[in-house]
């Protein structure tokens with residue numbers, strides 16, 4: 217059991233105790249300012265705003281701001297993270313339902329006309345955003361056909377006290393809603409804000425249809441996740457989360473939603489999209505408002521890590537020589553995939569590329585490297601590409617393929633895929649002897665241990681103005 221990730225609060229306490237939580241001054245505005253502060257600290261510090269300008273609800277962000285922290289939350293070393301995620305998707309753990317009395321997210325219940333979402337410090341992220349958007353809501357909905365429950369994050373535009381726009385890209389929730397709509401039924405949804413870090417992570421699982429993310433969350437925790445039934449529907453929500461919003465997506469209704477600066481760092485234009493009527497809000501007594509700012513590192517990494525894990529599993533099915541995979545931040549953790557492969561037959565690296573490009577619509581560019589390349593080191597990947605790849609020999613291009621509609625260079629999502637085989641050509645291996653001083657396994661760690669020191673006194677002696685007395 218991982219005590220420091222039982223709730224968002226437990227994780228914040230852990231970050232505080234390890235000097236990774238920055239407490240900001242009062243009066244920072246959720247409009248643009250919060251975003252700028254969070255970006256300045258991202259990856260080094262989570263941030264808490266005890267009193268954002270104009271609001272009584274504290275705001276937190278940046279709590280999963282780098283890959284090491286995500287691994288730490290999952291209780292593993294960074295190099296074990298993808299395997300750990302894969303294991304939990306394979307072996308989900310059913311949730312444990314608690315009653316209303318013991319669900320922290322039910323300490324305060326607001327219903328009907330008293331609902332007022334404008335009391336929450338919902339941030340406005342980018343200059344041309346249509347307004348404030350809830351960016352950290354885990355949207356829960358039950359598939360009317362199968363009875364299974366889905367959980368995913370969707371951006372939610374704050375239209376009014378009790379109405380939210382929603383963008384559902386074509387995945388599980390969109391499919392669940394369109395089936396409900398085709399039967400003329402409204403779809404009850406819950407929105408959980410400030411769930412524990414592992415539940416947030418689970419919402420990004422690239423799992424099979426019908427796989428319940430709340431059960432993956434349980435597996436990540438190593439024990440059943442505590443959930444409570446919504447007041448207005450049968451949807452189950454994490455009992456521990458800070459704020460729960462309940463509502464319905466009405467069939468056949470649309471409202472203008474967007475523009476919004478998306479994870480790709482481009483605006484997605486305004487369009488008619490479905491919306492949610494909110495019926496109830498329940499919270500902890502002193503709730504924290506959690507935000508996952510668009511195109512922040514944690515936004516990209518949350519989806520990135522979960523995708524990497526599943527994509528690597530899938531790649532290994534076809535190509536057992538695949539060893540590791542990254543979706544780097546520079547590719548928005550979506551569009552660029554770098555795979556590391558072990559010994560293989562001539563030509564097989566290209567097959568690997570072809571598989572990789574087809575594994576997910578979003579993968580637009582793929583690079584395959586040998587196992588001597590550190591795929592967490594962008595410089596080293598560039599080095600491998602520039603010294604091992606020849607464009608007329610090692611390039612794969614597939615035209616008119618389905619990509620990401622959020623990538624503005626596509627034609628409504630249709631574009632081209634590019635693959636670079638940056639592995640050493642097997643027949644010419646002898647020309648690729650990499651130069652090192654003394655072997656490379658420990659990359660200098662041994663030398664640091666042997667010769668490095670922290671001799672402050674020596675610095676004084678060397679640089680001091682006058683000789684020591």
Ligand SMILES: Cc1cc2nc3c(=O)[nH]c(=O)nc-3n(C[C@H](O)[C@H](O)[C@H](O)COP(=O)(O)O)c2cc1C
Pocket residue numbers: 351352366367368369370371372383384385386387388389390419420421422508515516518519
């Ligand atoms: C911070 C954040 C914001 C996101 N916003 C959206 C969104 O507005 N619309 C959307 O369709 N997906 C969004 N996603 C991606 C989905 O949550 C993600 O792909 C999820 O795994 C989909 O789950 P599903 O396959 O169960 O539908 C967002 C992800 C994150 C981390």
Ligand SMILES: [Mn+2]
Pocket residue numbers: 366367368388389423425426427429
């Ligand atoms: Mn799903």
